[in-house]
Amino acid sequence: IGNTADGDGKKPYIAIISKGFQQQFWQAVKEGAEQEAEKRGVEITFEGPATETEVEAQVDMLRNSLGRDPDAVGLAALDSRAVEPLLKDAKKDDVPVIAFDSGVDSDIPLTTAATDNKAAAAAAAKHMAKALDGKGKVGMVVHSQTSGSGIDRRDGFTDWMKKNAPGIELLPVQYGAGDQTASADITKSIIASNPDINGIYGSNEGSAMGVVQGVKESGKDDIVTVGFDSGQGQINAIEEGRMRGAITQDPGKIGAQVVSAALKAIKGKKLPEVINTGYYWYDRRNINEPQIQDVLYH
Amino acid sequence: MRGIVKGFPGVRALQDMRLSLAGGEVLALVGENGAGKSTLMKLLSGIHTPDEGEFFLDGRRVRPRDPRHAQELGISIIHQEFNLMPDLTVAQNIFIGREPRGRFLLRDRELNSRAGELIERLGLSVRPEQTVGTLTVAQQQMVEIAKALSYDARILIMDEPTAALNDAEVAALHDLIRRFVQPDTGVIYVSHRMNELEAVSDRITVIRDGRYVDTLNTAEATMSQVITRMVGRELTTDVGPEDVREDRETVLNVTGLCTKSLLRDVNLRLRQGEILGLAGLMGAGRTEVARALVGADPVTSAEVTLRGRPVRVSNPADAAGHGIGYLSEDRKQLGLLLDQDVSSNIGLGSLRTRFQSFGFVRDKAVRAAARESVESLRIRTPSENQLVKHLSGGNQQKVALAKWLVKDCEILIIDEPTRGIDVGAKEEIYRLLNDLAQEGKSIIMVSSELPELLRMSHRIVVMSEGRVTGELSAEEATQEKVMHYATLRPESERADAA
Amino acid sequence: MTAPAAAAPQQTDQDGIRTLVQGKVQQLLAFASLIAIVVFFSFASENFLTYSNITSVLFSTVVIGTLAVGATFVIVSGGIDLSVGTGMSLCAVMAGVFIVNMGLPIWLGVLCTLLFGGLVGLVNGLNVTFLRLPPFIATLAMMLVAEGLALVISGSSPIYFEGDSGYTDISTGSVIPGTDFPNAVLILAVAALIAGVVLNRTLLGRYTYSIGSNEDATGLSGIDVRKWKIIVYVICGVFIGLAGVLISARLGSAQPATGMGYELQAIAAVVIGGTSLSGGRGSVLGTVIGALIISVLNNGLQITSVPQEWQNVILGCVIVAAVYADQARKRTS
Amino acid sequence: MTAPAAAAPQQTDQDGIRTLVQGKVQQLLAFASLIAIVVFFSFASENFLTYSNITSVLFSTVVIGTLAVGATFVIVSGGIDLSVGTGMSLCAVMAGVFIVNMGLPIWLGVLCTLLFGGLVGLVNGLNVTFLRLPPFIATLAMMLVAEGLALVISGSSPIYFEGDSGYTDISTGSVIPGTDFPNAVLILAVAALIAGVVLNRTLLGRYTYSIGSNEDATGLSGIDVRKWKIIVYVICGVFIGLAGVLISARLGSAQPATGMGYELQAIAAVVIGGTSLSGGRGSVLGTVIGALIISVLNNGLQITSVPQEWQNVILGCVIVAAVYADQARKRTS
Ligand SMILES: Nc1ncnc2c1ncn2[C@@H]1O[C@H](COP(=O)(O)OP(=O)(O)OP(=O)(O)O)[C@@H](O)[C@H]1O
Numbered sequence A: 001i002g003n004t005a006d007g008d009g010k011k012p013y014i015a016i017i018s019k020g021f022q023q024q025f026w027q028a029v030k031e032g033a034e035q036e037a038e039k040r041g042v043e044i045t046f047e048g049p050a051t052e053t054e055v056e057a058q059v060d061m062l063r064n065s066l067g068r069d070p071d072a073v074g075l076a077a078l079d080s081r082a083v084e085p086l087l088k089d090a091k092k093d094d095v096p097v098i099a100f101d102s103g104v105d106s107d108i109p110l111t112t113a114a115t116d117n118k119a120a121a122a123a124a125a126k127h128m129a130k131a132l133d134g135k136g137k138v139g140m141v142v143h144s145q146t147s148g149s150g151i152d153r154r155d156g157f158t159d160w161m162k163k164n165a166p167g168i169e170l171l172p173v174q175y176g177a178g179d180q181t182a183s184a185d186i187t188k189s190i191i192a193s194n195p196d197i198n199g200i201y202g203s204n205e206g207s208a209m210g211v212v213q214g215v216k217e218s219g220k221d222d223i224v225t226v227g228f229d230s231g232q233g234q235i236n237a238i239e240e241g242r243m244r245g246a247i248t249q250d251p252g253k254i255g256a257q258v259v260s261a262a263l264k265a266i267k268g269k270k271l272p273e274v275i276n277t278g279y280y281w282y283d284r285r286n287i288n289e290p291q292i293q294d295v296l297y298h
Numbered sequence B: 001m002r003g004i005v006k007g008f009p010g011v012r013a014l015q016d017m018r019l020s021l022a023g024g025e026v027l028a029l030v031g032e033n034g035a036g037k038s039t040l041m042k043l044l045s046g047i048h049t050p051d052e053g054e055f056f057l058d059g060r061r062v063r064p065r066d067p068r069h070a071q072e073l074g075i076s077i078i079h080q081e082f083n084l085m086p087d088l089t090v091a092q093n094i095f096i097g098r099e100p101r102g103r104f105l106l107r108d109r110e111l112n113s114r115a116g117e118l119i120e121r122l123g124l125s126v127r128p129e130q131t132v133g134t135l136t137v138a139q140q141q142m143v144e145i146a147k148a149l150s151y152d153a154r155i156l157i158m159d160e161p162t163a164a165l166n167d168a169e170v171a172a173l174h175d176l177i178r179r180f181v182q183p184d185t186g187v188i189y190v191s192h193r194m195n196e197l198e199a200v201s202d203r204i205t206v207i208r209d210g211r212y213v214d215t216l217n218t219a220e221a222t223m224s225q226v227i228t229r230m231v232g233r234e235l236t237t238d239v240g241p242e243d244v245r246e247d248r249e250t251v252l253n254v255t256g257l258c259t260k261s262l263l264r265d266v267n268l269r270l271r272q273g274e275i276l277g278l279a280g281l282m283g284a285g286r287t288e289v290a291r292a293l294v295g296a297d298p299v300t301s302a303e304v305t306l307r308g309r310p311v312r313v314s315n316p317a318d319a320a321g322h323g324i325g326y327l328s329e330d331r332k333q334l335g336l337l338l339d340q341d342v343s344s345n346i347g348l349g350s351l352r353t354r355f356q357s358f359g360f361v362r363d364k365a366v367r368a369a370a371r372e373s374v375e376s377l378r379i380r381t382p383s384e385n386q387l388v389k390h391l392s393g394g395n396q397q398k399v400a401l402a403k404w405l406v407k408d409c410e411i412l413i414i415d416e417p418t419r420g421i422d423v424g425a426k427e428e429i430y431r432l433l434n435d436l437a438q439e440g441k442s443i444i445m446v447s448s449e450l451p452e453l454l455r456m457s458h459r460i461v462v463m464s465e466g467r468v469t470g471e472l473s474a475e476e477a478t479q480e481k482v483m484h485y486a487t488l489r490p491e492s493e494r495a496d497a498a
Numbered sequence C, D: 001m002t003a004p005a006a007a008a009p010q011q012t013d014q015d016g017i018r019t020l021v022q023g024k025v026q027q028l029l030a031f032a033s034l035i036a037i038v039v040f041f042s043f044a045s046e047n048f049l050t051y052s053n054i055t056s057v058l059f060s061t062v063v064i065g066t067l068a069v070g071a072t073f074v075i076v077s078g079g080i081d082l083s084v085g086t087g088m089s090l091c092a093v094m095a096g097v098f099i100v101n102m103g104l105p106i107w108l109g110v111l112c113t114l115l116f117g118g119l120v121g122l123v124n125g126l127n128v129t130f131l132r133l134p135p136f137i138a139t140l141a142m143m144l145v146a147e148g149l150a151l152v153i154s155g156s157s158p159i160y161f162e163g164d165s166g167y168t169d170i171s172t173g174s175v176i177p178g179t180d181f182p183n184a185v186l187i188l189a190v191a192a193l194i195a196g197v198v199l200n201r202t203l204l205g206r207y208t209y210s211i212g213s214n215e216d217a218t219g220l221s222g223i224d225v226r227k228w229k230i231i232v233y234v235i236c237g238v239f240i241g242l243a244g245v246l247i248s249a250r251l252g253s254a255q256p257a258t259g260m261g262y263e264l265q266a267i268a269a270v271v272i273g274g275t276s277l278s279g280g281r282g283s284v285l286g287t288v289i290g291a292l293i294i295s296v297l298n299n300g301l302q303i304t305s306v307p308q309e310w311q312n313v314i315l316g317c318v319i320v321a322a323v324y325a326d327q328a329r330k331r332t333s
């Protein structure tokens, strides 16, 4: 049944399950996928659970989308083990699976379009260290202590600092669930308990914006902030000098890659094992360069 | 009004009912429990709408749409079941809907002083800023009365206002009623206390099974005529206590019972097969004694022995374990599961002891027992599956009582057991209580109806202000003696009461 | 709120037969909302009424359904339990600790998890009865504590049930030969059946309704309200434990952070199923129907490819319509 | 639950003075839990009792506090409102639509947002009264609908209040010259004061308590219960709108996906503040204290660098202790 793609003139249909839906990042992935789909004449659906802790909800979504007889599936799994049985079902039905955002711990997906979050976080750490001349106190506001992206962006940051910047003291990690208000309040608590703090890192858009907000409200404008992701608020903050810079991935490209890889898979073409979608550091200096403008989303 | 018909699912509450109230008179409305009195009053006050029939006020046809409309028509009602907001104060309750206020804000000082005046005029023993939830049933009843009187109503409907009151308070209420009645106002007065009809009413309308039976002039009628019309047969009122020999075993002995709020050094002794009456005025502490005995309220000190063995009763479950049962005076809040059916209510207390096997409830047995009670107490209900909240007030009381009669208690403490129950059914209940005593069960009976206490008790203990002020045997007890002790002010440290 | 007849237990008897039939009809009518939704989606999408989608829907009901059945006891008794969601994660983590870390045999690990769930319920029950905390506060506190403990115990990362493929069979395996009908659904069915019988036919169930109807009156009838309330919370806790087992077996791992938000869905299922939050009324069957309504709606909206931002809007409206229709029918019948 | 004295409004009168003083002492004692926590953290960390940290605690109370004050009305009237969280996001988005997209002047945009919040409350009120839905269901549905609509209207991306730096001043600016004391805190203080007066001293407040205390009896006293209940939900809605303005002004943007979960925190603040979920009892002052307890705890635990996974565990335990102590004191006094 899996092959409605060719014969009967019906458009191929790709079901994409992401890790989230409401966040800017996932909206940008969705947009990239939709644009690519339009260009290539395929039909897609894009959905994801409300937060990155809702593993079971994602399993249900994957199950339901398999029920719609897709020609291919794009999946950013919250937990590889949890989707394993369903991936087997997909394989049985000859539905190709394209993984994205983070790898799926299984040999069923034909390829993975992802950013190396650890490396990206390390890059953020490098820029932070540079801004502080390799010494000072640095706080971290991370969006999740359990999700893959949260863990990678935390560990990538701390690992790099420990290895390369002995002069920098890392404060205990605080988690703000990616909520901007909560992250702002946490930032202010960190500043209050460490009045001599020099820099704060926010691990996704909500956390980064919260950090910027908290710093602003506490009036300590000399604290260096670096963040993750983009979004109008962050872009503004960088342009206004309230944020040193941030790492952005290229979500639009991820979305597009998922669709084109899926199409190739439907047509039976060979795919590389990993499609690296890259990450970019952007700050006040390079923000207006075309290749950066291309990857910023808002 | 005439031709009134009102039905509920499975029940025809009223059929071709009629009634007339002249200016300046007090019309008593009597009938058995479930006869339809309250339903009729609810129609008048706009809570229910009649299926058929019409009302006339001063010759004009009216139809009360809702309580507010009825108020506008000059109809004020005291419901049989309290309609009070327990979290609000007395003053707030009385003037609900008519709060004195300025442009934006309420004038609570004025509210309280107006309520204070009213309370003083009515001679109530409450303060305007007391929270109603902390009042006793009798006090709540007085608040209801105050609320109804505070409307400048032309027609005042009182549905069993005295069921929870003492003789003294009843007399005071009758006074109020007489003062209320003007040439252009009237009162409809529902009561099961036959002896007060003579004192307060001008005419008596009798209804039976939702139908109009007859109207008599109080001055010309005898009570037995009324009762015969009510129940449709002659009543024999011959039940009285059998003698209990002095040498019977003492089942329950209480010494030095004190509670934080009221009780001081209460001593009681209950013998096997005895009905012990507990008399006193409103707030004397009878209910507190009862609640303290079953552990419903904390006591500060007490020595309780059960058949000579000292026991500690720290909650009603303990009490039940010792075979002590307690019927509360407040059936709605503390006695019944209103949302559940008759049989669930009757079976509740004895599920564990009588109606289970291996943890499973034997529903057939429960229902059989419930049917038996429905029959013996003449509970008026379409079936034992009717929800209790759909029963008439008196029948609800019977259900509450039936729960304890079904449960085989050695000691039964019953607080106002016949509150709102009609004369006929009262006789049945007296008979049942007597039978229990004959079987050797012991009963403590709290009642505000002195005649009832005098008739039923082997011994009467009288309380005043939280102390026992006197004890009378059946032979020596008279209304006067009881009242003497009840009004005795124990040389109390008034200070610590304050 | 105004519907008397979803009331307490139904009886069978000559006299009671009319009431019984009425009761059944009304439950049937509550069921009707569910049927209407199912029929609608069957027309809307050919993929809806297929064997595999039906199993999908049932499977996705399992966790919420289990929690909701447990919460039914508490809610009928007039309480509430906000700790079912994070409590479930904590139990899942404990299952991981028992089976993976301590290496207990699966059956023993599961048993220990259920007992641990009971312990969570016991703490709730003690807080509600002896400390006399409002159930909302007591279980809110437990919700926070369980959320934290799940992270502490698991070290904030999932515990995988790798070697024990037998464990995942608890949810995803199938005892019905020749099918892939998930065991989890059968387990929920059996658990709900037992819960239904307990709530309807036993002393415990009767007291649960009584306490919910009028706690004071029940106490004055000589019933040890505290004891029974504690038992009710413990039962709910055991269901929390069961849900923890079922979800971790389904996912193949104990996810320490996944439970938050389930409590609201579970309570919603209970209330949609006709149980009154003020206690004294409700049924396990209603709860199961309520949970099914939620998961059928979720599934149907996803399968008919309604844009995700509209799904919640529609979900909200349909819930209003379904509950309203259910109540209106009850009022008129 | 058993404490009569958190009861309805207190009066001043010769006779009532004792009651009044008692009442105040008890409110003071509820306050005592808060003080105890503050004192503890002052010793635990020298950075706690600084001007800047105190302002940041107060600032972090604003949103939850505003929602909780609104929810107090609904809860005192015997209802519940689960839609305050996502409703707030929806209102924030609407503020963006009014001010950014439609270019209304700020004051008008804010006014429209408050009215829109009132509209959300109105729908809740109508569902509760005319459709006779249980408040839990009606507002749960609104929670879902608002969550969806916020995404739909905003196109799932934040709306930034770019040019209008005046808008963010609503929250982060300071009208007190020479300080940076945030306006948002003052706005909450004024709103809470007005709410307190309304609940204590006006007809509306009186009827709110009355309905929560005994809805039927209130109706039988000739009061139009439906009308007042609708007004109560509308008031709560206006506070939802205010919270939407305050949060979007603080963040400089309307975040469509941020509100879920706030409802539980708001209700928790109300209940910790001594308002009974069964209605009829409670106070705005209590709610504000409840909200402060939550945010002081959050801040204090963060500032003393308690590992985050333990923070919730401790938070849960402290809530139990605080509410228990509060109740025990009320019982004995
Ligand atoms: N809401 C209702 N639903 C069903 N039946 C009802 C309802 N209200 C009253 N009834 C029935 O109507 C009949 C008349 O009840 P009503 O309360 O008028 O009696 P009553 O004369 O006031 O009795 P009592 O002396 O016990 O107060 C009773 O049989 C009662 O069961």
Ligand SMILES: Nc1ncnc2c1ncn2[C@@H]1O[C@H](COP(=O)(O)OP(=O)(O)OP(=O)(O)O)[C@@H](O)[C@H]1O
Binding pocket: B133, B134, B135, B136, B137, B138, B139, B164, B261, B262, B280, B281, B282, B283, B284, B285, B286, B287, B288, B289, B329, B448
């Ligand atoms: N929960 C309570 N809180 C405060 N005071 C109470 C409470 N219950 C009773 N009281 C007070 O205790 C006193 C004794 O009440 P109790 O009910 O024992 O009297 P009683 O003799 O049964 O009188 P009756 O029932 O006729 O009012 C009353 O003055 C009452 O105000």
Ligand SMILES: [Mg+2]
Binding pocket: B037, B038, B039, B080, B159, B392, B393, B394
């Ligand atoms: Mg009556």
Ligand SMILES: [Mg+2]
Binding pocket: B136, B286, B287, B288, B329, B415
């Ligand atoms: Mg009494």
